[in-house]
Amino acid sequence: MKKSCVIARKDFKTYFISPIGYLFLSSFLLIIGFMFYQRLIYFVRQSLIGSQMGQPLNITLNDAVIKPLYGTINLLFLFLVPMITMRLIAEEKKQRTIELLLTYPITSTQLITGKFLSAMFLIALTLACTLTYPLILYIGGNPDMGQIFTMYIGLVLLSACYVSVGVFWSSLTENQIIAAVLTFVSLLFLWIIDWAAQNVGQFMSSVLYYLSIMRHFESFGEGTISLKDTVYYISFCTFALYLSYLGIEARNWKN
Amino acid sequence: MIEVKNLIKNYGSCRAIDGISFTLNKGEILGLLGPNGAGKTTTMRIITGFIPPSSGTVKVCGYDITEHPIQVKRKIGYLPENPPLYNEMIVHKYLKYVAELKDVNSKKIASSVEKVIDLCNLGVVKDRIVGNLSKGFRQRTGLAQALINDPEILILDEPTSGLDPKQIIEIRNLIKSLAGNRTVILSSHILPEVQMTCESVIILNKGKIVAVDHQKNLSKYLNGNNSYEMTLSKKISKKFINFIKDFEGVLDVGLMSDKNNAIYIDTKGSKDIRSKLIKSTIDNEYEILEFKTKDVSLEDVFMKLTTEEVNNA
Numbered sequence: 001m002k003k004s005c006v007i008a009r010k011d012f013k014t015y016f017i018s019p020i021g022y023l024f025l026s027s028f029l030l031i032i033g034f035m036f037y038q039r040l041i042y043f044v045r046q047s048l049i050g051s052q053m054g055q056p057l058n059i060t061l062n063d064a065v066i067k068p069l070y071g072t073i074n075l076l077f078l079f080l081v082p083m084i085t086m087r088l089i090a091e092e093k094k095q096r097t098i099e100l101l102l103t104y105p106i107t108s109t110q111l112i113t114g115k116f117l118s119a120m121f122l123i124a125l126t127l128a129c130t131l132t133y134p135l136i137l138y139i140g141g142n143p144d145m146g147q148i149f150t151m152y153i154g155l156v157l158l159s160a161c162y163v164s165v166g167v168f169w170s171s172l173t174e175n176q177i178i179a180a181v182l183t184f185v186s187l188l189f190l191w192i193i194d195w196a197a198q199n200v201g202q203f204m205s206s207v208l209y210y211l212s213i214m215r216h217f218e219s220f221g222e223g224t225i226s227l228k229d230t231v232y233y234i235s236f237c238t239f240a241l242y243l244s245y246l247g248i249e250a251r252n253w254k255n
Numbered sequence: 256m257i258e259v260k261n262l263i264k265n266y267g268s269c270r271a272i273d274g275i276s277f278t279l280n281k282g283e284i285l286g287l288l289g290p291n292g293a294g295k296t297t298t299m300r301i302i303t304g305f306i307p308p309s310s311g312t313v314k315v316c317g318y319d320i321t322e323h324p325i326q327v328k329r330k331i332g333y334l335p336e337n338p339p340l341y342n343e344m345i346v347h348k349y350l351k352y353v354a355e356l357k358d359v360n361s362k363k364i365a366s367s368v369e370k371v372i373d374l375c376n377l378g379v380v381k382d383r384i385v386g387n388l389s390k391g392f393r394q395r396t397g398l399a400q401a402l403i404n405d406p407e408i409l410i411l412d413e414p415t416s417g418l419d420p421k422q423i424i425e426i427r428n429l430i431k432s433l434a435g436n437r438t439v440i441l442s443s444h445i446l447p448e449v450q451m452t453c454e455s456v457i458i459l460n461k462g463k464i465v466a467v468d469h470q471k472n473l474s475k476y477l478n479g480n481n482s483y484e485m486t487l488s489k490k491i492s493k494k495f496i497n498f499i500k501d502f503e504g505v506l507d508v509g510l511m512s513d514k515n516n517a518i519y520i521d522t523k524g525s526k527d528i529r530s531k532l533i534k535s536t537i538d539n540e541y542e543i544l545e546f547k548t549k550d551v552s553l554e555d556v557f558m559k560l561t562t563e564e565v566n567n568a
């Protein structure tokens with residue numbers, strides 16, 4: 001674990017040596033900031049109309065602002081995570097630095113974990129930056145903080161899945177672009193997989209619903225932490241990281 | 256210390272190394288010599304655990320590389336050919352990173368980094384970015400990362416390739432001074448280098464060992480024959496050549512290529528024919544413009560062994 005952290009720390013710093021880290025953070029915060037502003041305006045207008053008409057407000061702060069906001073974060077991760085995972089292992093292969101790395105006394109598991117953690121550190125930093133929005137709402141209004149909390153838990157789990165898929169593709173190729181495209185396509189596929197569920201038999205559709213990565217986020221959006229969904233995310237992650245482990249170990253397969 | 260047995264590595268249908276075995280004792284320096292594509296890098300990659308052999312075993316200090324990779328890797332410092340380094344990192348931070356990965360005691364990290372910077376003469380560039388280093392400093396940085404955990408075994412793949420003559424000498428001396436009680440394997444296709452630094456030599460060609468020897472034996476074997484070159488004042492006649500051929504101890508005589516006034520004479524080392532040769536040349540009314548004793552170097556043996564192999568193939 002110690003060595004995973006050493007690798008994670010180094011790779012995390014590397015994000016900010018190249019422009020990628022800044023690009024990721026700034027584009028993310030720009031769009032989220034815009035989104036937050038729009039939703040807030042919308043909510044304020046709604047409540048103004050409501051008070052003029054003398055009707056009680058039929059929409060909560062959480063429904064009007066928070067939920068769409070976190071939906072957007074989710075969507076942005078889908079687009080931006082491939083950008084931060086593509087280089088993790090592919091670049092080591094391309095620059096051949098993996099040759100030295102694999103002759104150091106570290107295991108492939110430590111290597112994969114380190115790479116995974118470095119991207120998660122960046123995600124954590126990004127999510128930490130978005131904490132300002134609930135804080136603003138908390139100062140000026142009365143949001144449901146519990147629901148916000150579970151949404152953050154859900155987002156961390158969900159992004160961990162995205163990152164693990166990214167690490168997997170990065171472990172298979174030395175071309176960063178290929179790694180990014182394949183990551184994006186497979187994440188998108190996991191998103192839309194439940195569309196197919198409507199057109200198939202009952203058993204198949206329940207399987208597809210189960211696989212759909214977004215379905216499992218719903219409970220977190222409702223303000224609950226569901227064990228079933230947490231287990232899904234954690235096993236998804238473990239499985240993808242295990243495949244990346246095989247990707248690294250593939251060099252050991254005898255031909 | 257290092258025991259390599261019957262190593263074979265196939266890349267698809269291409270056999271990169273084919274049945275290599277050797278043992279190396281503590282403190283020895285072994286040179287792996289061979290032309291391009293001989294399998295030097297492949298052998299080293301297997302010993303360092305970067306790639307697995309298709310068959311055969313490698314034991315380092317009694318540990319099998321496939322069964323106990325971590326124990327083996329702890330003992331080895333590896334410098335790959337054209338060392339792949341993180342170009343975006345700063346030299347001393349890079350070394351610190353390697354030290355952490357290589358299990359250097361966390362209290363000793365700062366001092367080990369300083370030590371290798373001193374040892375490899377990296378002081379002037381330690382705050383520079385690795386990607387901007389010149390080839391010589393890059394090589395030194397590679398060497399520094401191999402040395403950072405003070406490993407018992409050093410594996411250096413063409414440590415002097417691409418350096419200028421001054422750097423080559425410096426790096427060679429550095430390697431020699433490092434050897435001490437370390438076991439070193441180094442590869443090269445520059446023969447004098449191996450001659451100067453290594454105690455024993457393995458010559459590889461097309462994945463096979465074509466000669467193994469201790470440096471001393473090898474030189475003795477090399478000195479078995481003497482070879483001379485002689486340039487005379489005028490065209491040398493066939494008759495004179497045949498005359499010399501009949502001397503006792505002469506193995507071969509012939510005109511040097513594209514010259515008609517120069518000949519080479521190969522003789523058995525046990526018999527010194529020089530004075531007799533010179534006397535009879537003058538007696539035959541030739542003037543001697545030049546007389547040279549040619550050292551038979553490792554180079555000749557190398558060329559001979561590797562080209563023989565090609566001819567047989």
Ligand SMILES: Nc1ncnc2c1ncn2[C@@H]1O[C@H](COP(=O)(O)OP(=O)(O)OP(=O)(O)O)[C@@H](O)[C@H]1O
Nearest residue numbers: 266269270271289290291292293294295296297298
């Ligand atoms: N990854 C690989 N895939 C396929 N063939 C390979 C691979 N690596 C090496 N080879 C082949 O194995 C043989 C031995 O290569 P190796 O790199 O070990 O030679 P070398 O002695 O180090 O040569 P050089 O002096 O050029 O460094 C070569 O014929 C090479 O083409």
Ligand SMILES: [Mg+2]
Nearest residue numbers: 295296297336
């Ligand atoms: Mg090589």
